[in-house]
Amino acid sequence: MRVSVDRSRCCGAGQCAALAPAVFDQHDDDGVVVLLDPAPPEAVHEAVREAALACPAAAILLEP
DSSP: OEEEEOTTTOOOOOHHHHHOTTTEEEOTTTOOEEESOSSOOGGGHHHHHHHHHHOTTOOEEEEO
16 A cells, blocks of 8 residues: 545544554644555554545555
8 A cells, every 4th residue: 555645635524643653743833644664564544544534635645
C-alpha cells in the first residue's frame, strides 16, 4: 500500500491521526495532516483504510 495526502484539501479534523497514529499526525499550528509513513506495514493497512474513509475532506489517497 502507498499512501499520499493532499494537504491543500485537509481541513484538520484529525480523524486520520486518531485512527492510524503510526501513519498520520497533525501540525501543531494549523492541524493539517502530516504523513509519517507513505508505505506503512501491512499490520496497519486496515486502520489506514478506515482513516481514508473517515476523512471528511477526502484528503487521503491510497494505492495498492
